[in-house]
Amino acid sequence: MADEVDRLFQAPLSEFTDKRNELLKTTAAADKAAICALQKPTVPAWAVNQLFWKRRKAFDRLLEAARKLRVEHGRQLSGKAAEVDAAEARHREALKTATDEIRSLLEAAGEQATPATMVAVAETLQGLPGRDDYGRLTRPLKPQGFEALTGLVGKSGATITRLSTPKAQPAAPTGKREAQAHVKESAAAERALRRAEAEERSARAEASRAEMVLARLQRERKELQERIDAITSRRDQAAVDLDERRRAADRALAERERLQEKIKGLKG
Secondary structure, three states, X not given: OHHHHHHHXXXXXXXXXXXXXXXXXXXXXXXXXXXXXXXXXXXXXXXXHHHHHHOHHHHHHHHXXXXXXXXXXXXXXXXXXXXXXXXHHHHHHHHHHHXXXXXXXXXXXXXXXXXXXXXXXXXXXXXXXXXXXXXOOOOOOOOOOHHHHOOOEOOXXXXXXXOOOOOOOOXXXXXXHHHHHHHHHHHHHHHHHHXXXXXXXXXXXXXXXXXXXXXXXXXXXXXXXXXXXXXXXXXXXXXXXXXXXHHHHHHHHHHHHHHHHHHHHHHO
């Protein structure tokens, strides 16, 4: 059954419902409810699923980079030496590669990589690792916040839940003053992270708006180019018609002059 469901999520998005109905016909009665509950993925979720099924190397690279980045952030917040900059650089590079692969997959499948789709794709990629039903997503994920640095997120379900896995604990403070300083430092780090998250969301929103403006201008440019091409074609046809009419006029003139000469000869 698992293999059949996997093949269902690998199929073209437009065929999902038909293939799910076909699968129902051959499914045991005990499993029919589970198959009926399978939702058709949105375009962004389907695109990320295809990255998992068809571009596994890029997917696994991004997953590993995201895990390492969280480890380094966790080390940094616990006061340990961390290579955050290097981990972020690897994560950005893996994100770019995965995004390029998804654009290619969407184009090959005849699906449009609209600004809204690519924003949802980017958020889903940044939300990894968020669950372990990779390849079967039906809705986009959301990027993880501060809680992702203190524990991995759970699996299954429409929402992402946090696991109660143990966190790396810094050394216990030796006095009340040190404990208070530690609490203040942790709170300051969390506030800074929240501000960074807010700035990132704002920047992404601005980028999304800019991408939509660009898409609109590209459509307008395409429409104008089509109009220019149509006018150019009409101009070229008019030039051909003008040339033909001039030649016809020259022929008519020559015929008139010939007839005039002939009449003169007959009268003379």
